[in-house]
Amino acid sequence: MSNIQAEIEARLAETEPEVEVLLAEVVGGDLVRLFIDHPQGVSLDLCERVTLQLPELRERYALEVSSPGTQRPLSKPEHFRRYVGRKAKVRTREAKDGHKTFTGELLNATDDTVTVAASTGVVSIAYADIHRSNLVGD
Known part of the structure; x- marks a missing residue:
């Protein structure tokens, strides 16, 4: 697991404990692509809430938060x-x-x-x- 993923998981464990971080990857050096899941599914509202919970990350990177889709990442x-x-x-x-x-x-x-x-x-x-x-x- 990447350091960035560990940082995101630690932050979300406090603020959005039901959110599961499936994968966080740095793309092209300036974008973090974050795949999340939730027992009730992933909505646009949830993606927005997660984005707002990561202000330090947004200062360093552009942030893309999405559901796993059918080609769900496997990282653990x-x-x-x-x-x-x-x-x-x-x-x-x-x-x-x-x-x-x-x-x-x-x-x-x-x-x-x-x-x-x-x-x-x-x-x-x-x-x-x-x-x-x-x-x-x-």
Whole structure:
């Protein structure tokens, strides 16, 4: 998890405790793209409230807050565990078995690794080696 994501999670834990930060990423050096979820869904009003709760961040970056959509980002072990059995795309920082992208069914998610049944075979990937991951439609 990035430092920026940890900073956002700490701030929102105080002000919007039901908001789950799925992914916070710096894009192009001047934009933070923030994907959030909420038990009652993500509304425009919620996105606006979250934006207003992050004034220090808005001083340093442009901020884009949105719902996860169908290609929901997966960035924590609990995200992967929640969607075992679903299809996901996992991109690694470095090539593993000659590949950097693995798309297939999530078979297992421990505290350290996720296992994917990709077209190249079953592969276990350490979370530290994952660059980006998200659910994909069937």
